[in-house]
Amino acid sequence: MIYTDQAAKLRTLQGYNMEINNLRKNNSSEEKIASIDTKPLTRVIAITSGKGGVGKTTFAVNFSIVLAKFGKKVLLMDGDLGLANVNVLLGLVPEHNIYEVFKGKKSIKDVIIHTHYGMDFIAGANGIAQLANLTEEQREEFLKDLESLEGYDYLIIDTGAGVGQNVLGFLKPADEIIIVTTPEPTAITDAYGMIKSIVVNKADRKIKLIVNEVETAIEAKKVADRLIEISAQFLKAEVENLGFIYKEDIVQKSIRNQRPLVVAYPNAKSASCILHIAKRILNVKGEEEIGSGISGFFNKFFQIFQDS
Numbered sequence: 001m002i003y004t005d006q007a008a009k010l011r012t013l014q015g016y017n018m019e020i021n022n023l024r025k026n027n028s029s030e031e032k033i034a035s036i037d038t039k040p041l042t043r044v045i046a047i048t049s050g051k052g053g054v055g056k057t058t059f060a061v062n063f064s065i066v067l068a069k070f071g072k073k074v075l076l077m078d079g080d081l082g083l084a085n086v087n088v089l090l091g092l093v094p095e096h097n098i099y100e101v102f103k104g105k106k107s108i109k110d111v112i113i114h115t116h117y118g119m120d121f122i123a124g125a126n127g128i129a130q131l132a133n134l135t136e137e138q139r140e141e142f143l144k145d146l147e148s149l150e151g152y153d154y155l156i157i158d159t160g161a162g163v164g165q166n167v168l169g170f171l172k173p174a175d176e177i178i179i180v181t182t183p184e185p186t187a188i189t190d191a192y193g194m195i196k197s198i199v200v201n202k203a204d205r206k207i208k209l210i211v212n213e214v215e216t217a218i219e220a221k222k223v224a225d226r227l228i229e230i231s232a233q234f235l236k237a238e239v240e241n242l243g244f245i246y247k248e249d250i251v252q253k254s255i256r257n258q259r260p261l262v263v264a265y266p267n268a269k270s271a272s273c274i275l276h277i278a279k280r281i282l283n284v285k286g287e288e289e290i291g292s293g294i295s296g297f298f299n300k301f302f303q304i305f306q307d308s
Contacts (some may be wrong), residue, residue, distance in 0.1 A: 042154065043154050044176075044297045045157070045177075046174035047060045047157065050161065050192070051162070051187055054212055055213060057158050066275055067154055072282075074154045075121075075149065079166075080158055080159060080161075089255060094123035143298060159171065162194075172201065172304055173296075175291050177198065178209075181209070210244065210277065212247075245277075250268050251270055262275070
């Protein structure tokens, strides 16, 4: 049902900017009321995939920009330790990365890049795998430094692909996990492997699924239904349909030009799909809105590497 509904909504879209303005207008009174209350902790969303080449990083970048366009304060972190390329898609060359903060060489604010897309970015580092070797003092100083970042609404982490320790280290402390796959049989198999790894490692987190590069909504529904069915049957895991993204040549063009899709081609069908997915995340009510905070996330993150 979700994919049929999404396709119907996408067909009625009359422009990306119109949707942005309408959502802002409809939520303006709610935001004013919410501002009176205590600001909630940052919500940490980890975006991952079972295999590379499924569009995970492209989605993470564009998804973060859309959240920022909705008026949310967003920090995007590149957690892909082997093939970090978020900065490439953004057309940026970071001078510093988060490992320098871990080691006490820089403060967290020194390594954050404020992009002209409305969201902030922080580069990852290969040295993150040696976190277990940090001293207690270094960990405490880092966590203390993070207190200045709690004003963010979302921390979006683009993890590496696969089920390695570095990837699971980012997934287990996250508030929720988004898995990106495509209709390719190998991608579907690897996505199931990722879900299984999350369950086996007792990462009791909300798992959501996005099917990327689909030709039709029917194709997307078949892929999602199959993954959800086998995850429930063999893993007793609950996976939620979050949406799908159409396959378009214009996506590759935006990558080559190092201009995010939702900025360069806001009226493209694929951009509208990302808009729809972001709206679903923003419209979630209840317990799922409660974030662990950036400090809380990294506190658990350190513990994982200490125990490994």
